[in-house]
Amino acid sequence: MLSKKLIDAINDQINYELLSSYLYLSMVAYCEDNDFQGAANFYRIQAREEVDHAMKFYDYLVEMNARVLLKGIPDPETEFDGYKDTFEKSLAHEKTVTKRIYDLMDLAIEEKEHATISFLKWYVDEQVEEESNFTAILGKLKRAELDPAALYMLDDELLKRVYVP
Numbered sequence: 118m119l120s121k122k123l124i125d126a127i128n129d130q131i132n133y134e135l136l137s138s139y140l141y142l143s144m145v146a147y148c149e150d151n152d153f154q155g156a157a158n159f160y161r162i163q164a165r166e167e168v169d170h171a172m173k174f175y176d177y178l179v180e181m182n183a184r185v186l187l188k189g190i191p192d193p194e195t196e197f198d199g200y201k202d203t204f205e206k207s208l209a210h211e212k213t214v215t216k217r218i219y220d221l222m223d224l225a226i227e228e229k230e231h232a233t234i235s236f237l238k239w240y241v242d243e244q245v246e247e248e249s250n251f252t253a254i255l256g257k258l259k260r261a262e263l264d265p266a267a268l269y270m271l272d273d274e275l276l277k278r279v280y281v282p
């Protein structure tokens with residue numbers, strides 16, 4: 118049986134993953150409103166993946182016979198300062214998520230909860246990928262800043278992202 122402290126922390130993380138989804142969905146709305154179609158597609162998929170992350174935690178609690186408790190999600194940011202700003206904020210957000218996953222892992226290690234340690238490894242790896250994706254896009258954005266054609270190509274590339282369940 119998981120400790121109450123660990124169950125509470127996982128429930129908090131379910132909420133935070135859903136908050137992440139809501140933030141990225143808000144970026145979809147902003148990008149669509151500003152005709153950034155590729156970025157809008159990219160964030161649509163990102164928002165879906167965040168729901169998957171939340172559901173993976175959700176299913177884990179169910180599997181461990183622990184109670185899922187959902188909480189409210191605060192209003193997401195709705196206005197951004199352009200295309201690049203959304204990616205800078207996304208990377209900063211993902212760094213916060215990584216820190217939260219590390220804190221969860223520290224707690225599981227402290228409690229010698231080996232099943233949870235094993236379960237959380239997926240998230241540790243996923244965060245490497247999340248941060249690396251946003252860092253790569255930001256790098257391309259910086260190089261494309263003074264070149265509208267390169268920016269167009271980047272948006273076109275983001276349009277090709279597909280959802281993989």
Ligand code: OFO
Pocket residue numbers: 134137166167170210211214244247
């Ligand atoms: Fe769930 O990884 Fe992004 O936030």
